[in-house]
Amino acid sequence: MKLQLALDLVDIPGAKALVKEVESFIDIVEIGTPVVINEGLRAVKEIKEAFPSLTVLADLKIMDAGDYEVMKAAEAGADIITVLGASNDRTIAGAVSEARKTNRQIMVDMINVQDIETRAKEIDALGVDYICVHTGYDLQAVGQNSFADLQTIKRVVKHAKVAIAGGIKLNTLQQVIDAKPDLIIVGGGITGQEDRRAAASGIRELIAQG
Numbered sequence: 207m208k209l210q211l212a213l214d215l216v217d218i219p220g221a222k223a224l225v226k227e228v229e230s231f232i233d234i235v236e237i238g239t240p241v242v243i244n245e246g247l248r249a250v251k252e253i254k255e256a257f258p259s260l261t262v263l264a265d266l267k268i269m270d271a272g273d274y275e276v277m278k279a280a281e282a283g284a285d286i287i288t289v290l291g292a293s294n295d296r297t298i299a300g301a302v303s304e305a306r307k308t309n310r311q312i313m314v315d316m317i318n319v320q321d322i323e324t325r326a327k328e329i330d331a332l333g334v335d336y337i338c339v340h341t342g343y344d345l346q347a348v349g350q351n352s353f354a355d356l357q358t359i360k361r362v363v364k365h366a367k368v369a370i371a372g373g374i375k376l377n378t379l380q381q382v383i384d385a386k387p388d389l390i391i392v393g394g395g396i397t398g399q400e401d402r403r404a405a406a407s408g409i410r411e412l413i414a415q416g
């Protein structure tokens with residue numbers, strides 16, 4: 207089980223400082239959608255250059271032009287790029303095919319997909335690397351989470367790795383771990399804590415205990 211740190215509400219210097227603090231506890235660093243909106247793919251490039259041994263995920267949430275946008279993210283140094291599950295199969299297939307050219311990986315974000323079971327089966331057949339259930343900020347704000355959706359994709363996804371994101375904190379982590387995803391994505395559960403190193407270390411320890 208791997209741990210991905212999501213960086214959403216920082217600029218490039220802030221991202222570098224944060225990664226430096228928790229680097230030893232994480233496997234993947236995510237350059238979040240708000241960071242890409244504010245800073246562009248330069249944020250991906252600078253983090254990859256500063257932390258070459260970390261896997262860098264560009265959370266582009268691609269909805270169209272999958273091949274072109276994956277190509278640009280790969281040029282910036284992204285190892286994994288996100289595409290939306292709500293996008294057309296052609297977009298996802300184009301993203302996968304482009305990623306294969308440069309040995310990159312595609313994560314499909316199932317945010318706001320209504321029929322998770324049907325769509326996850328379709329997407330799994332397209333050869334993506336990860337399928338991620340995700341409750342975004344707007345639905346976290348009204349108390350939703352993706353714990354039940356994680357059980358669903360664990361049951362139906364046969365090829366891709368499965369991941370979960372959205373509001374995961376130390377006190378809700380155990381029920382996520384119990385479902386045995388391949389990857390757990392944590393943003394505010396680390397970045398929003400007073401002692402970020404302690405939060406990352408605690409999360410890593412719990413994951414290691416399984």
Ligand SMILES: O=C([C@H](O)CO)[C@H](O)[C@H](O)COP(=O)(O)O
Pocket residue numbers: 212213214238239240265341342343371372373374391392393394395
């Ligand atoms: O993808 C995300 C969100 O849509 C904002 O871009 C976050 O990275 C993801 O939700 C993880 O962050 P937390 O919910 O703060 O754990």
